[in-house]
Amino acid sequence: MEIRAIEYYLPENIVSNEQLVKEFPEWNLEKISEKIGINQRHVVANNETALDLALFASEKVLKSFGKDLIDFILLCTQSPDYYLPTSACILQNRLNLKTSIGALDFNLGCSGFVYGLALAKGLIQTRIATNVLLVTAETYSKHIHRKDKANRSIFGDGAAATIISETGVNKIFEFELGTDGSGMNNLIVRNGALRNQFNPFEKETIDESGNLSNNNFLYMNGPEIFNFTIENVPTLVNKVLTKNSLSLESIDYFIFHQANKYMLDYLRKKTKIPIEKFYQNMENTGNTVSSTIPIALKDCFERNLVKKGDKVLLAGFGVGYSWGATIIQV
Numbered sequence: 001m002e003i004r005a006i007e008y009y010l011p012e013n014i015v016s017n018e019q020l021v022k023e024f025p026e027w028n029l030e031k032i033s034e035k036i037g038i039n040q041r042h043v044v045a046n047n048e049t050a051l052d053l054a055l056f057a058s059e060k061v062l063k064s065f066g067k068d069l070i071d072f073i074l075l076c077t078q079s080p081d082y083y084l085p086t087s088a089c090i091l092q093n094r095l096n097l098k099t100s101i102g103a104l105d106f107n108l109g110c111s112g113f114v115y116g117l118a119l120a121k122g123l124i125q126t127r128i129a130t131n132v133l134l135v136t137a138e139t140y141s142k143h144i145h146r147k148d149k150a151n152r153s154i155f156g157d158g159a160a161a162t163i164i165s166e167t168g169v170n171k172i173f174e175f176e177l178g179t180d181g182s183g184m185n186n187l188i189v190r191n192g193a194l195r196n197q198f199n200p201f202e203k204e205t206i207d208e209s210g211n212l213s214n215n216n217f218l219y220m221n222g223p224e225i226f227n228f229t230i231e232n233v234p235t236l237v238n239k240v241l242t243k244n245s246l247s248l249e250s251i252d253y254f255i256f257h258q259a260n261k262y263m264l265d266y267l268r269k270k271t272k273i274p275i276e277k278f279y280q281n282m283e284n285t286g287n288t289v290s291s292t293i294p295i296a297l298k299d300c301f302e303r304n305l306v307k308k309g310d311k312v313l314l315a316g317f318g319v320g321y322s323w324g325a326t327i328i329q330v
Contacts, residue, residue, distance in 0.1 A: 001124050001164060002171035003117075003328060004131075006298045007060035008160040008291060009053055010042040017153070024149045026210065032153050033283075037261025041156030041286030043141045050079040051087045053159035054137035055094050061133075061161040067095065070163075072129035073103040074119055076112035076290045078319070079139040080105060083193075091135065102129065109187075110257045110318030111177075112136055112290030113160075114326055117314075118175045120164040134162045136290035140218065143189050145204075147212035151220060154260060156286025160294035171329040176240040178232065183321040186224040190215040228321050229263060234271045236315060240325040248272065251327065252310035253300065257317055258282040258292035279305065289318070306330050 017032045017039055033039055044053070054075060062070075075088040088103035102123075108115050113136050120132040137159035144151045164172070192198045202214040213219060233256070241248060254273050256264060261280065268278045279296050288295060293314055300306045310330045317323035 001121060001166050002169065003297075004163040004165045004167075005061050005065055006160060006162045006294050006301070007057055008158060008295045008298055009056035009060060010156070010158045010285060011044045011048060011053065013043050013045055014040050015043050015152075016040045020149065020153055027149055027153075035260070035262050036153055037264075037280070037282055038153065038156075038286045039283045042158060044139045044157045048139070049081050050077045050137040050139045050157075050159065051081045051090060053139070053157065054087065054091055054135045054161070057137070057159040057161040058091065058095055058133060058135055061163060062095065065131075065163050067097055069131045070097055070133045071101045072120075072123055072132045073097070073101065074116050074132060074134045075103070075105045076108055076116050076134075076136045077105060077138060078107055078109055078289070079137070079142060088135075108322055109289050109320065110259065110292070111316035111320065111322040111324045113162075113293040114175070114314055114316040114324035115177065115322075116162075116290075117164065117172060117326060118177065118324065121172050121175075124164065124166045130166045132164045134164060136160050136294060138289040138291060140289055143218040145213040145217040148217065150209060150211045150222070151218055154287050156288050158285060158288035158291045158295065160291040160298070162294050173327040173329075174240070174243045175324060175326045176236055176243055177324040178236065178322070180228075180321040183224070183228055186221040186228070187219070187319040189218050192216060225318070226263060229259070229317055230266060230270060232321075232323055233267050233315060233317055236317070236323055236325050237271050237313065240313065240315075240327065244327055246311070246327065250311065251277070251313045253277050253279065253306045253312045254315075255279045255293055255296045255300065255312060256315045258285075258296060259287055259318070290316075301330075
């Protein structure tokens with residue numbers, strides 16, 4: 001089995017660093033670019049949802065692949081249109097796909113694409129499906145308080161659609177996955193679901209950096225997320241290499257979740273990955289959560305950074321805590 005095609009879609013509305021600095025005059029323009037590595041991010045309109053982005057990305061990828069061949073939809077999102085029904089079922093109808101297919105949502109963040117590949121591989125290996133449409137779609141901008149300058153500078157909205165097919169040659173290798181729910185409170189939207197419903201009278205708080213928010217919106221403890229990442233990702237890389245009987249030197253290219261420049265620079269050095277083998281380019285998209293890896297893969301194909309036959313290590317990590325890695329051959 002292998003990845004047959006990838007396309008992505010970004011909303012038309014763009015928020016530049018210059019626009020953010022106008023809203024937050026105390027915010028340093030150079031600091032955003034140099035430390036975070038982001039110059040602009042795409043943000044959905046008020047009437048636009050993750051399902052809309054999923055539809056646009058899926059329509060793009062299905063232009064070059066027969067709709068009737070798709071027999072399963074996997075949709076990763078933490079921004080569903082509804083609690084129920086599942087967005088994947090609605091997507092099946094909007095794409096006008098046949099009804100004799102499976103469809104499900106799964107709720108994961110930055111590890112979502114790797115987990116989706118693992119699910120797709122399992123479906124194909126057990127002969128439940130032969131062509132899986134894996135969609136990642138996220139609108140974190142809807143989770144972020146307008147006065148939360150830190151998170152607004154990092155996250156962008158977007159969707160990617162990937163087709164994984166049974167082709168006779170296995171080009172998706174073994175997976176290494178991990179979970180530690182004890183870190184749940186370090187990246188969370190506390191209100192809005194059924195444990196704590198949305199509270200219009202929720203008290204607002206200001207953190208030590210001047211970011212204003214409340215429990216109805218996204219909270220991220222940046223230092224703790226960084227600590228989690230540097231403790232787990234190097235081990236993750238070593239484990240997935242060992243599981244596949246490969247060395248660091250045998251990997252042609254590395255694509256990590258595009259969290260922010262500072263974190264990626266640190267991880268690259270700690271894992272001793274040569275800079276010429278390490279992808280980093282979030283400057284025009286921001287952190288699109290579960291879509292960063294497929295967007296990066298598509299970019300690498302188009303820029304000829306990875307070539308036919310190359311082995312590429314993919315690693316996702318974040319909210320949950322959740323992490324996962326695999327190796328693909330292009």
